[in-house]
Amino acid sequence: MARASRTAREPAPDGSMTHRQVLEALSGLLLGMFVSILANTVVSTSLPLILSDLKGSQSAYTWVVTATLLATTVSTPIWGKVADLFNRKLLIQLALAVFVIGSALAGFSQDAGTLIAFRVLQGLGAGGLVALSQIIMADIISPRERGRYAGLFGAVMALGTIGGPLLGGVVTDAFGWRWNFFIALPVAIVAIVLLQRTLHLPARPKRVVRMDYLGAALITSSISLLLIWVTLAGSQFEWLSMTSWVMAIGAVLLLVAAVIVEMRATEPIIPLSLFRSRTFTFATVASLAVGVSLFGTSVFLSQYMQLARGATPTESGLLTIPMMGGLLISSTLFGTVISRRGTWKSIMVSGSVLMLVGTTLLGTLDVYTSLVFVGVYMFTLGAGLGMVMQNLVLVVQNTIEVRHLGVATSSVTFFRSLGGAVGVSVMGSILGSVVATQISSRVGNLSPANQADAGRLLGDGVIPQVNLLPDVLRIIVETAYGSGVGLIFLVSAPLVLVTLLMVSLLPNHPLGTETGIDRVRSATVESTPAPKSTRLRETETVEDIVIDVSAASAGLLPVGRAHDTQSIRIVQPASDKTRTTRDE
Template identity: 70%
Template sequence: MTKRQVLEALSGLLLGMFVSILAGTVVSTSMPLIISDLQGNQSAYTWVITSTMLATTVSTPLWGKFADLFNRKLLIQLALVVFVLGSALAGFSQNTETLIGFRVLQGLGAGGLAALSQIIMADIISPRDRGKYAGLFGAVMALGTVGGPLLGGVVTDAFGWRWNFFIALPVAIAAIIMLQLTLHLPKHPKRAVRIDYLGAVLITAGVSLLLIWVSMGGSQFEWSSIESYFMIGGAVLLLIAAVIVEFKVPEPIIPLTMFKNRTFTLSVIASIAVGVSMFGTAVFLSQYMQLARGATPTQSGLLTIPMMGGLLIASTFFGNLISRRGTWKSIMVVGSALIVAGSALLGTLNATTSLVLVGVYMAILGAGVGMIMQNLVLVVQNSIEVKNLGVATSAVTFFRSLGGTIGVTVLGSMLGTFVAQHIKDGIPKLSPADQAAAVKALGSGNIPHVSQLPDVVRSLVEGAYGSGVGIVFLYSVPLAIVTLIAVIFMPNAPLGTKTAVQLKAAARSKTGAINTADVAAVRKREIEDMEDILIEVSAAAVALPPVGEAHPTGSIQAVTSSELEPSGLDSDLDSGLELELESKSESTPGSGR
């Protein structure tokens, strides 16, 4: 494909990805207001975020497996429809429970969009060239992540938060049409499809139970309780059963043999930690800006621009650099180090930290995420067998979402505990009148409208969230260090120059045709055998008596010229060759004749 053809094919893909990011980020700045209006608490706030991430996590490997079995173009259009439908329904929510339910539907579509966009890009772009086009994905991601909060803040301030869930609908319709017109992929060869339903159920149930335990522990029940032991034990048993099933079925959802590939295994480990930085930053920085610094939703979106600006610039610039050089490891090591540094710097936040410094810290973290996030998928696609391209790509996305979901849930629980304790310790230090006002405003445990609080109570809440968010980022530093170590030990393999479609065609050609060298060897051997037979027959003919005379043994033998015709020899030769080739074809599973 020419560069123009590639860009045309990617246009609908990029627009679909932009819709998914926009619909997810447009509500981020207004989420504190949404939860407050729906009378939710910190637990509800965390669940609204993690419900989408949970659905995205458990559905990603299923979408990836379907991509290896069915029409990828149809699948990504279906995922887009599911995503936008869930987003639109969320706009009609009347309480946090219905909002969480519709966000689950939104997450199911998001899982497909996250996995399929990367898989389809691998179909049409080689690993060597994928870096510069991955920069486009990074740019779209940054545009949606920056533009979403800004647009969401303006819409919330002007029309109300519910309209944030509807604005993606026209863009989604345009994306579906664009995909239909511009994306042209070769058809999958028809074959019997075997879907691992049991494995899908076990993986989904095990991961879901684990994430529900993480999100509810410490709030609905104690970490060390019967409920905790039941959930942990159930999750472990379900995941063990899933591993057993995945080893035995012919087409597993996640082929466990992929973990023999060191690049894949280390990328999975790194992705878990990157997920915490990627998702946690978006969630907790919005709370910091609005609940610790008193910003409006629009101001909150503006204040997070340095984070997305760092991601945009880094992903675009270093993506092109990787394509030019064909090497990636040094860039990813530096990116991992920047994630460690950015997380540590954000760990120093409090309610009085200079916003200029906050912007610098966010830019450092954003640059690190931009240098590593897309490239983790790239190096896996470069090293994995082409038949497992879909499941390998979705697996990296799956573990990134899993890490993000667990990280946001655990860190959100820590934040809620710290804020509650900080406020509890601070109320007795207030005057009796202020104590009464604080109990009235904060006694329900719901997230308050900070701008409507009395000044003294407002300062108490801002101090609690300011220090709490800093502690959350500090706790994420060890995971960032894990990412750095994993990237350091990855094999520094050069990037390939063939697309996934070309690799599949080469694989089919190799297994579906008989090697011409083998054919020549068989022909040569048969000709030599026939030459030996000719010599023996000629010698026997010389020794025979004239036709019609008695043979020494008393019988009459005659060798006619027709028995030595070349056509007869050719027939024997062709028959022998056909039998030889037939035996070779039968000995090679799946080969054609």
């Protein structure tokens, strides 16, 4: 009975899985993704209050977000490379554990600096969750079928993104913001147990493990220095100052060194040969702008709602529902359409157009914009993201060599996170400068008494609690943040145009029907030399050979009489049929 139960749950010897087994295997992945999204989004609406309580500035606010994105960005390709070398099931459980530990520690932060440090740990785990979930999904589901299952990921993402801010707002208003960092812990424990019980991956071929530690260090250092530069320039020092030049040139030199090391490494973190593929190159460039739209919108719309429109954390969560609703509906609907038709190009181009329209419309925001229009703009952008974001990963997985499946998947995610991190840093820097300039100019026109209040309440640069300010200062702050947020969306619109161009140039390859495991098995069988016992005389046909079916089903070569000419091999596709072909 125990044996029957195990075989009903585990994949068949050839790695094939039924629809029910796929859903069971995805259950742990989906719950793990939900935990990571929930732990991030529950604090999104309360970040203005958190930074105000911890005496943090606009720069600190930006870094609380950027620190997580930075750690996610630099760790994603490392997780992807490790996934090609080690046990993927164990790795995703480890990533989930690191993520929730970082989240829990963040709840004990006493100042903005410690919060940023613990958010880095949180980001390290998030990089593994994002990369490994996509890699494992490619292992067990073919590209053609992945669309409808990707809709489940889109639904979980939307649920966590919609429910998180609402839950975070309620928890903050009722119990205080620190509890936002603790509520994901019990769900994470359940996710780890569920992954252990439901995720059964066939054993992968053994290989020598080599890690490019120098390449990883150089990539991490170059990206980190780049983000520190774009965050601090304009506030801590001038853009054209000597400090700025040193940091910029240093980031470039580290990046050049990383490229040189990657070209020579036996197991590079990001194999540069991947960029020979037009699909991979165009998808990674498109992912940069997608990251700006995804992360920039979620970060700065919360500030807009609370600092420009006077919303509470709970109200802010409610007001951002349209964007996630658009993402949920489009990712689920069009994921199913892609699976049914096997075509994706027109859907992704249309989604890119919607992203461009939504971002441009958000660029018109100010303190007086109707919230109904704001909701329509957010829905438009969310619908476009749902049609593009996951499918960029899908088209890369569909065409890349199976031995690079893990690192290619994580690389696309890496560039999306990089775009988000750099975008949030630059947008935060612009917003801080615009807000400071507008507040200073308007305060100069006030009476001496109000100027004294402004110096006392706003002079330290700390993000204010708008509802506690005098009316005259509240209006100034709301107006500054309203126009400032609109400006940063307008600045990001040309990047979305780049996404549209890159998606339009993507080669329109049809989606395959083999899972990652099938492709690994086929590649292994095809690379195995045929024994001499399978030689054929020119007068013989393949049908003359007696094939051991049990050996073929195990992925082994056929046995037969000794011959002198061409060899044959067994190629076992995703279906159950076995066919024989001659070597070319």
